[in-house]
Amino acid sequence: xxxxxxxxxxxxxxxxxxxxxxxxxxxxxxxxxxxxxxxxxxxxxxxxxxxxxxxxxxxxxxxxxxxxxxxxxxxxxxxxxxxxxxxxxxxxxxxxxxxxxxxxxxxxxxxxxxxxxxxxxxxxxxxxxxxxxxxxxxxxxxxxxxxxxxxxxxxxxxxxxxxxxxxxxxxxxxxxxxxxxxxxxxxxxxxxxxxxxxxxxxxxxxxxxxxxxxxxxxxxxxxxxxxxxxxxxxxxxxxxxxxxxxxxxxxxxxxxxxxxxxxxxxxxxxxxxxxxxxxxxxxxxxxxxxxxxxxxxxxxxxxxxxxxxxxxxxxxxxxxxxxxxxxxxxxxxxxxxxxxxxxxxxxxxxxxxxxxxxxxxxxxxxxxxxxxxxxxxxxxxxxxxxxxxxxxxxxxxxxxxxxxxxxxxxxxxxxxxxxxxxxxxxxxxxxxxxxxxxxxxxxxxxxxxxxxxxxxxxxxxxxxxxxxxxxxxxxxxxxxxxxxxxxxxx
Amino acid sequence: xxxxxxxxxxxxxxxxxxxxxxxxxxxxxxxxxxxxxxxxxxxxxxxxxxxxxxxxxxxxxxxxxxxxxxxxxxxxxxxxxxxxxxxxxxxxxxxxxxxxxxxxxxxxxxxxxxxxxxxxxxxxxxxxxxxxxxxxxxxxxxxxxxxxxxxxxxxxxxxxxxxxxxxxxxxxxxxxxxxxxxxxxxxxxxxxxxxxxxxxxxxxxxxxxxxxxxxxxxxxxxxxxxxxxxxxxxxxxxxxxxxxxxxxxxxxxxxxxxxxxxxxxxxxxxxxxxxxxxxxxxxxxxxxxxxxxxxxxxxxxxxxxxxxxxxxxxxxxxxxxxxxxxxxxxxxxxxxxxxxxxxxxxxxxxxxxxxxxxxxxxxxxxxxxxxxxxxxxxxxxxxxxxxxxxxxxxxxxxxxxxxxxxxxxxxxxxxxxxxxxxxxxxxxxxxxxxxxxxxxxxxxxxxxxxxxxxxxxxxxxxxxxxxxxxxxxxxxxxxxxxx
Numbered sequence: 018x019x020x021x022x023x024x025x026x027x028x029x030x031x032x033x034x035x036x037x038x039x040x041x042x043x044x045x046x047x048x049x050x051x052x053x054x055x056x057x058x059x060x061x062x063x064x065x066x067x068x069x070x071x072x073x074x075x076x077x078x079x080x081x082x083x084x085x086x087x088x089x090x091x092x093x094x095x096x097x098x099x100x101x102x103x104x105x106x107x108x109x110x111x112x113x114x115x116x117x118x119x120x121x122x123x124x125x126x127x128x129x130x131x132x133x134x135x136x137x138x139x140x141x142x143x144x145x146x147x148x149x150x151x152x153x154x155x156x157x158x159x160x161x162x163x164x165x166x167x168x169x170x171x172x173x174x175x176x177x178x179x180x181x182x183x184x185x186x187x188x189x190x191x192x193x194x195x196x197x198x199x200x201x202x203x204x205x206x207x208x209x210x211x212x213x214x215x216x217x218x219x220x221x222x223x224x225x226x227x228x229x230x231x232x233x234x235x236x237x238x239x240x241x242x243x244x245x246x247x248x249x250x251x252x253x254x255x256x257x258x259x260x261x262x263x264x265x266x267x268x269x270x271x272x273x274x275x276x277x278x279x280x281x282x283x284x285x286x287x288x289x290x291x292x293x294x295x296x297x298x299x300x301x302x303x304x305x306x307x308x309x310x311x312x313x314x315x316x317x318x319x320x321x322x323x324x325x326x327x328x329x330x331x332x333x334x335x336x337x338x339x340x341x342x343x344x345x346x347x348x349x350x351x352x353x354x355x356x357x358x359x360x361x362x363x364x365x366x367x368x369x370x371x372x373x374x375x376x377x378x379x380x381x382x383x384x385x386x387x388x389x390x391x392x393x394x395x396x397x398x399x400x401x402x403x404x405x406x407x408x409x410x411x412x413x414x415x416x417x418x419x420x421x422x423x424x425x426x427x428x429x430x431x432x433x434x435x436x437x438x439x440x441x442x443x444x445x446x447x448x449x450x451x452x453x454x455x456x457x458x459x460x461x462x463x464x465x466x467x468x469x470x471x472x473x474x475x476x477x478x479x480x481x482x483x484x485x486x487x488x489x490x491x492x493x494x495x496x497x498x499x500x501x502x503x504x505x506x507x
Numbered sequence: 508x509x510x511x512x513x514x515x516x517x518x519x520x521x522x523x524x525x526x527x528x529x530x531x532x533x534x535x536x537x538x539x540x541x542x543x544x545x546x547x548x549x550x551x552x553x554x555x556x557x558x559x560x561x562x563x564x565x566x567x568x569x570x571x572x573x574x575x576x577x578x579x580x581x582x583x584x585x586x587x588x589x590x591x592x593x594x595x596x597x598x599x600x601x602x603x604x605x606x607x608x609x610x611x612x613x614x615x616x617x618x619x620x621x622x623x624x625x626x627x628x629x630x631x632x633x634x635x636x637x638x639x640x641x642x643x644x645x646x647x648x649x650x651x652x653x654x655x656x657x658x659x660x661x662x663x664x665x666x667x668x669x670x671x672x673x674x675x676x677x678x679x680x681x682x683x684x685x686x687x688x689x690x691x692x693x694x695x696x697x698x699x700x701x702x703x704x705x706x707x708x709x710x711x712x713x714x715x716x717x718x719x720x721x722x723x724x725x726x727x728x729x730x731x732x733x734x735x736x737x738x739x740x741x742x743x744x745x746x747x748x749x750x751x752x753x754x755x756x757x758x759x760x761x762x763x764x765x766x767x768x769x770x771x772x773x774x775x776x777x778x779x780x781x782x783x784x785x786x787x788x789x790x791x792x793x794x795x796x797x798x799x800x801x802x803x804x805x806x807x808x809x810x811x812x813x814x815x816x817x818x819x820x821x822x823x824x825x826x827x828x829x830x831x832x833x834x835x836x837x838x839x840x841x842x843x844x845x846x847x848x849x850x851x852x853x854x855x856x857x858x859x860x861x862x863x864x865x866x867x868x869x870x871x872x873x874x875x876x877x878x879x880x881x882x883x884x885x886x887x888x889x890x891x892x893x894x895x896x897x898x899x900x901x902x903x904x905x906x907x908x909x910x911x912x913x914x915x916x917x918x919x920x921x922x923x924x925x926x927x928x929x930x931x932x933x934x935x936x937x938x939x940x941x942x943x944x945x946x947x948x949x950x951x952x953x954x955x956x957x958x959x960x961x962x963x964x965x966x967x968x969x970x971x972x973x974x975x976x977x978x979x980x981x982x983x984x985x986x987x988x989x990x
Contacts, residue, residue: 045873050896086961086969094973116916121577125910127917132899134922211923219712226709230702233717235927240712253950263957301959311959390524412945416611419944427946430973433595434606434944439613440690444714446942459929461917462895465907467729467736475746476784476794478565486565490573490913491580 028197033204036193040136040163043191050133050161052111058158058187059104062151065186066093066100072178073147079174080146081269082314082348091268092147095430099152102432102449103159110159110453116461121490126464131457133161134235135211140202140225142216143171143316144272144370149216149239150179154192156452162212163191167205169217170198171316210234212456216274218368219441237445237455240438241274241368242395246425247385247411248282248290249402257401257423258293261374262301264399264425266352270313271372272320275397275419275426278369280376281385287356287378294354294374295339306351307344314348315371321348324371327364328353336375382407386414394418394440399425418442512680515672516687519615519642522669528612528640531590535583537637537666541630542579544665545572551661552626555653559625560752561797561832570751571626574913578631581915581932582638589638589936592945600972605947610940612640613714614690619646619681619704621695622799623755623853625654628718632693633671635935641691642670646684649677650799689713691939695757698924716928716938719921720851721878722761725908726868726894728885730769730776740884740906741776745784747882747908749835753796754855755803758880760908761852764868767861774837774859778822781835789825789834798831798854807833807854810847819858866890869897877901877923882908901925 048054066073070093077083077092116127137157141150150168157164166183168176180194195201206213206228215225216239229236246261265277282290302309315321325343328334333355334341340353355375358364364375379385382402389398398417402408408422418438419428428434429448437446447455473482473489488496522528545552552572556562562570592609616636620629629647636643645662647655659675674680685692685707694704695718708715725744730737747760754760765773786792798804808826811817816838817824823836838858841847847858862868865885872881881900885891891905901921904911911917912931920929930938954972956965964983971979 084959084961086966089966090969090973094970098973116914118914118916121913122910125907125914127911127914129918130895132896135899222712223709226712227706230705230709233698233701233705233719233924233926238712256950256953259953259958267957267959303960309959311961408947412609416941417943419946421946422948423950424946424948427601427948428606428944431595431597431601431606431944431946433597434946435608435942436944439611439941439943441712444712458899458922459918460895460900460922461902461911461914461919463902463904463907463911463914463917465905465910467739467906470739470742474569475742475750476565478563478794483565483568486569486573490569490577 028195028201028204030204030207033195033201033208036165036195037136037208037210040165040191040193044133044135044163048188049158049163049191052108054188054191055107055158055161056104058192059100059107059155061186062155063097063100063104065182066097069178069182073175076174076178077147080143080172081272081316083269084311084313086311087267087269087313088147092145096148096151096155099155099432099448099452103155103453106450107159107453110450113462118463120494122463122465124466124469128462130460130462131160131453132460134456134458136163136165137212137214137456138165138167138205138210140167140213140215140217141169143169144269144274146172146175147179153214153216153447153452156447157456158192159453160456162456164193165205166192166194167202168194168196170196212236214445214447214455215239222443237437237447238443239274239436239445239447240396240441240443241370242393242417242438242442243278243368244275244395244397244399244417245385245389246277246280247382247389247398247400247402248280248286249382249400249404249407250283250286251403252401252423254289254293255297258290258297260401260424262294262297262352265374266298266302266312266372268426270315271374272313272316272370273426275429276370277374277399277425278395279365280374281388282376282378283382284378284380287376290376291338291354291356298339298352298354302352306340307342307347307349312349312352312372315350316348318348320371321345321350324350324369324373327367327369327371328373330363333358333362333364340372383410386410389415394438394442396438396442397421397426397428416440512674512683513687515674516615516644518669519644519672523612523614523642527667528637528642528670531586533667534586534638534640537671538579538583538586538634540665541634541637542576542583544661545575545579548657548661551657555657556625558653559651560623560799561795562752563794566750566752566794566796571624574627575630575634577913578634578915578931578935582634582936585933586638586936589933595944597946598975599977600975601948603949607945609943609945610639610936611943613939613941614641615644616641616691616693616939617644617646617684617689619692619694619696620648622648622650623752623757625651625658628695629658632695632930632935635930636693636939637671638936639939641939643672644684645671645673646676646681647673649675691715693928693930693938694718701926716920716930717926718757718919718928718930719879719924719926720757720853721921721925722851722875723758723878723880723882723900724868724872725760725763725882726865726884727763727765727769727773728865728883728887728890729906730765730772732886737772737776741773741780743884743906743908745777745780745835748857749781749785749795749855751909753798753833754857755796755799755853758909758912759853760857760882761878762848762858762860764860764862764865764871766865767863770839770859770861774821774839777837777857781822785835789827789832792832792834795835795855798833801831803854804828804831804833807852807856810850810852810854810856811836813842813845813847816841816845816847823855866893869893872898877921877925879921879925880904880911899923901929
């Protein structure tokens with residue numbers, strides 16, 4: 018049952034305040050802390066997906082022309098897995114963790130207790146609007162919080178569907194969807210949250226963090242960056258090419274935060290690589306990729322114009338070796354590969370987030386590491402090589418949210434790996450237990466008894482006490498005995 | 508033209524970029540040098556702490572020198588383990604694959620420390636930052652000037668100047684530092700300044716750890732157990748209030764909650780203990796720090812100016828402006844809307860709030876913002892469970908005060924207005940690291956259905972694959988499942 022607030026014509030600061038107040042009351046009443054409540058919500062989410070798959074696929078097609086397979090697998094199936102994992106492991110995650118105690122606090126026992134943070138705000142993105150909205154919500158529910166979800170207005174069909182489905186299937190007194198654009202988001206950001214999770218770009222992330230700072234609200238920022246792919250020679254080129262294509266155009270047509278953004282390879286290998294791309298791209302998408310049903314479109318005319326600006330820049334347009342075709346009325350740009358674009362071009366200085374793949378060439382593969390580290394830290398970095406030493410160097414030198422060797426994007430599906438950025442690609446992580454942890458406060462608890470109250474803690478302070486303290490903090494049993502016996506020097 | 512500050516930071520960045528802080532041997536050598544610094548300068552450290560805060564050597568050792576030595580030693584013994592990548596499980600579907608999480612330094616970090624524990628709060632985060640392989644700029648608080656000078660002069664003599672720098676100065680220097688880009692900022696201080704730090708960090712998307720404060724309460728429910736337990740309770744309360752820097756500590760007991768009928772028993776025990784520890788009156792006061800400066804002194808005196816508050820004083824209340832001393836003071840039920848009950852006291856004034864029933868302490872604590880620590884003296888297991896599940900704080904300590912600070916395996920940090928992020932032990936290492944995920948894949952076998960063109964078969968295959976329904980997959984491949 019949606020409250021009156023969402024039906025109001027304008028969602029303003031007062032509306033936002035009311036929403037937070039309502040959720041805080043629910044949280045304080047203990048509704049969301051209850052294990053059974055968390056279970057029912059997660060089960061309801063599974064049911065929601067099971068009963069509405071065609072509608073979800075349709076909304077994603079409306080918003081992004083996303084192929085059914087991508088919607089079914091990369092949004093719905095992944096989300097179902099995330100939900101099932103939380104259902105299976107939640108009890109275990111909720112259990113306190115024992116902590117070791119040392120001689121300094123003997124006798125004592127210690128543990129770390131997970132507790133929900135309270136009322137959290139999840140702001141999601143438009144490219145995987147279903148997954149990036151509900152995956153964080155799964156973590157927030159599992160950790161026992163009340164939640165407001167603000168889906169992106171750039172994927173409006175999915176946003177509306179989410180609002181409808183969440184209201185119908187989940188507990189509206191604790192989980193709400195607020196639709197809207199800048200004014201609504203601003204109203205929400207004025208409020209005091211116990212945590213904010215934002216997925217999107219760096220510019221808005223700065224606004225989110227600045228708003229959070231006013232209330233000392235901790236944040237998780239899942240951003241992006243230019244995810245590089247280093248391609249060495251001496252590999253199975255066909256497999257490598259296909260995996261890059263799957264990670265680039267197979268992921269929402271390059272509009273994904275972990276899509277390969279650009280490739281670095283040696284001057285010697287570049288021609289072979291380009292040929293391999295031409296061959297595989299045609300196999301995947303046919304001779305007329307603009308007609309292919311297996312590619313998402315560019316999300317809207319703003320982004321379409323942005324991408325054309327990158328492509329049509331003088332020093333870049335001459336570097337197209339494959340593709341370049343565009344269909345403005347359908348917002349489609351064909352898979353495009355470029356070779357040797359200049360480092361100072363626009364396309365090499367912003368996250369592409371689209372179906373354009375520049376290839377940069379260098380003399381030796383080792384040179385690629387410095388090239389990558391000279392830029393800001395990306396969300397992911399990939400390398401195709403069979404050379405053990407190069408693998409080691411890659412892992413050691415390249416700082417990114419996550420690395421994959423000999424594949425692209427698959428680490429996203431691995432819930433035992435924390436998924437998040439570093440530096441400009443973000444802060445904090447989630448997936449699997451990391452989602453639970455990110456929406457929890459890990460409370461330290463120390464149990465002491467009344468036995469063994471050492472007078473040396475208390476004044477009057479004497480040299481003898483000082484000696485004993487030194488020994489005790491130094492952890493040496495012998496030292497303690499000696500101090501007690503008065504044998505050690507001060 | 509770069510200022511000297513910008514040049515210093517550029518040097519830190521250069522050192523990090525060239526890998527100067529990466530090796531375990533470098534990190535260990537720095538930690539060992541820090542240990543040497545502390546061991547060889549103990550007397551100077553005691554002197555500086557006495558000068559700035561009137562701390563006695565035992566208090567200084569217990570709360571600063573000893574804590575740091577323990578922290579360095581523990582870090583040195585665990586460093587190799589912490590630096591090693593951790594394996595992560597990979598499901599069969601991805602075979603052959605290897606997954607791991609590898610900690611990496613963040614880069615150039617800025618540490619702001621506070622004046623009340625000028626060594627611990629500067630060097631303990633420094634230990635974490637170095638152990639994680641970062642370069643560091645340390646900005647100690649100028650409100651403890653002797654300690655700040657000591658750090659500025661002595662650190663360069665022991666640690667690698669290209670990687671660890673100390674900058675003296677006040678709020679203006681702090682502001683200028685915040686304009687620059689850091690890979691992490693670690694701040695210990697007040698919520699007001701915490702907001703400014705985070706707002707500045709937001710401009711560069713710099714992650715922050717904020718160790719703030721709050722009103723840390725002590726719930727007292729052990730006065731009617733046995734006389735000896737009651738005595739120990741009183742000692743631990745006194746030790747937890749006036750022991751650390753005369754109450755000027757984020758984890759000091761701010762106020763006490765006790766049942767009405769036991770209030771006078773508690774007050775008598777506290778009075779006796781105070782006299783034994785610190786002397787009979789303000790003239791004979793010993794074994795206790797003083798107030799850090801005139802500003803803080805005036806702030807605390809002002810808390811007592813309210814006549815309703817002054818009326819509630821049951822012990823102490825005398826002040827010595829010249830020596831910046833306020834004697835241990837106990838108040839009984841000051842008005843709940845007075846400043847002393849709404850602001851973090853951070854000084855030697857202890858309000859005792861009485862309740863009809865000790866269980867009411869939970870609602871009382873929840874009416875205020877989340878404190879850094881809740882102390883609860885009780886042997887009632889049900890009550891302990893209620894406190895744990897119905898209140899929120901950085902830490903909860905049962906039947907003692909302060910000692911949780913010594914426990915390296917417990918995360919030390921706040922929640923809500925008391926801050927976010929944590930450190931101590933491995934948590935210090937983690938707070939200055941990025942946990943990088945790494946996945947290694949092989950070229951074979953290839954899963955064709957990953958690639959377009961899409962067909963119904965591929966869709967079904969992937970659905971089964973994502974459910975890890977290996978049996979279903981086999982049936983599909985053998986032709987026994989229809990699309």
